[in-house]
Amino acid sequence: MSIRPATLEDLDAMVALENRCFDDDRISRRQFRHLLNKGHAALLVADHESAIVASLVVLFSRGTATARLYSIAVAPEARGKGIASKMVERAEAEAWREERAWMRLEIRKDNAASIALFESLGYRRFGSFADYYADHMDAWRYEKALDARLKPRLDRVPWYEQTLDFTCGPACLLMAMQTLRPETQTSRIQEIKLWREATTVFMTSGLGGCGPYGLALAAHKRGFGVEIWVNDRGIQMIDSVRSPEKKEVITLVQQDMEREIAEFRIPVHFDVLGADALEAAFDDGAVPIVLISSWQIYNEKSPHWVVVSGFDEHFIYVNDPFVDYDDGETSIDSINMPIGRSQFAQMARYGKKGLQAVVLIKAEDAR
Incomplete structure (x- = not known):
């Protein structure tokens, strides 16, 4: 044979x-x-x-x-x-x-x-x-x-599949909340409710996704501790929007979110949270929600949210709420996806400005 x-x-x-x-x-x-x-x-x-x-x-x-x-x-x-x-x-x-x-x-x-x-x-x-x-x-x-040295703990973060093209952020937030509070109910109505609170209204085309400020506010209003890391003080994810009217709406939405973040005294760090600091936050009990560009995975030039679910010496593992059924994948392909550390650093940025954003979700507000 x-x-x-x-x-x-x-x-x-x-x-x-x-x-x-x-x-x-x-x-x-x-x-x-x-x-x-x-x-x-x-x-x-x-x-x-x-x-x-x-x-x-x-x-x-x-x-x-x-x-x-x-x-x-x-x-x-x-x-x-x-x-x-x-x-x-x-x-x-x-x-x-x-x-x-x-x-x-x-x-x-x-x-x-x-x-x-x-x-x-x-x-x-x-x-x-x-x-x-x-x-x-x-x-x-x-x-x-396939390498005996790869033994991360990957049973901590449950997986939830987004049900709409633009609800990756809320789906990730549901995963994070259920990790920290197992009794949290995950459902499509909860996913849509979170999107309504956190959306930027518009995106590159059609309905808008969710930025780091909206996700952080939605988590804070449910009693979770949150911490925001972004490397750009400007209006987020606006470069690819052509319509001046849509740009104006996105700007107004973010400005209102910034006002609420200041009112609630949510920590905002205008810096990059590197892989080592991300792992330290995870080990300390936080669940990181990370903005990536989906180009390297799905050949789509769009912002996309994933949840970090584990680490080892070589890889950062993520739960991706999206399943690419058109490419023959099933949910097993989106759970605890291993991404090389250097590749993750390249992937965790979006747009011409290279926006990097992480929202750390914690069990409760420690302040």
Whole structure:
């Protein structure tokens, strides 16, 4: 048996194997072709006596150090011979070659053989998804650090998915509040309510997102301690807005927020909060909400909020409220996303001025 990268010449055999191995949740011919051509995936096949007896698909998250083992199929007559474990080991090597430090996957809760296989290969169960598969079966979530030195604590910050294109900030605030007060209820109505309080009204186009001042005020009014770090005293996120009327509204909104921040004596630091200070604040119990540019992850030139969920020697981990379903991702790709420290520093800035903003959410106001 030999394991090698798949090519378009293997397409018919891979589709046939997929249909033999699975009754539903199959990868279609069109999906296989797309994965072979798109460049953000590794597809492997195992040959035995001129026939393909196994296939495997790994997806590489754009802009992060995570790989996702999306599918593995082994022909019935080839099972029980160690082929699956060899395929997974080769997949891990491919992921490491692509500078991915973590491998993640989902497994059906009734698939005892797969659970035993991946646990024997060092994968750790770290969560579950209800009603995940087409037949409504739940899934376990597993992960493995491809470098044994990567052992951050990543169970502190819960994840919440934004339900609208412009509510990443409120979704992040819900994650932070639930971290500090587990009884906090997360729902779409709460997400929208926070957005109504924190929005800048307008953004690059359409409805506005939320800036650091609005998020800080919304958290403060709910009894949380907040601290703001921004590197620019000017009007935030206004450069890409063309309409003079919209610019005037954004300016008025920020000025009113600044008045409230001064009235409530919320600390504002006009400086950059570096990675070491960010980690120290996290270790001290704060939950950092960080503004990033989504260009490196989603190829979109837009401001975007994420929640820091952990640190280790090499990476800063974030919970991203956005899931790029169009690119084949699921929520597992947005939870505890590892981002290299130097890459995070480049990502945590937005616009021509390089706006850097962090809102530290704390359990209560210490003043």
